[in-house]
Amino acid sequence: MTTTKIFRAAIFLLFTLIGVAGLYFWLQVEFVAAVQIIVYVGGIVVLIIFSIFLTQQSGVEMEKPSFQRTIFSAIAVLCGAGLTGLLIYQHQFAVNSGNTMDDSPQNIGTKMLDYQDVGFALPFEVISILLLAAMIGAIVIALKSNAEES
Secondary structure, eight states, X not given: OOOSBHHHXXXXXXXXXXXXXXXXXXXXXHHHHHHIXXXXXXXXXHHHHHHHHHTTOTTOBOOOOOHHHHHHHHHHHHHHHHHHHHHHHHOOOOOOOSOOXXXXXXHHHHHHHXXXXXXXXXHHHHHHHHHHHHHHHHHHHHHHHHHHHO
């Protein structure tokens, strides 16, 4: 958030998303962690980096944010962290009753193809639309750069 180089900001986003996937692994939801890595780290961040390189803006420094904007961002982050902490503190975490989900590859594969209430087909279609939108955005950014250079 504080770097003035756009490529470094994209790399920091990459490390942040890998950290989120690490939290998912720590919570023992390996499937969600794998989807996080494949979709966001492997898809979105790579498209962002490609669009930065296509526009040839990777070495250009961005303007440094004003002091007022930095203070406002810090206050927003502290309020968000405080709200998150308050919600976690107030939540009554129930003890697991022993009914765990069957996470066998066969069950996951069946649910990925299912389009009913417990299926994963709709979320994967939404992810494909997200990747398509990111790809179109990368192309638009690259075309704007080429048009401005002409």
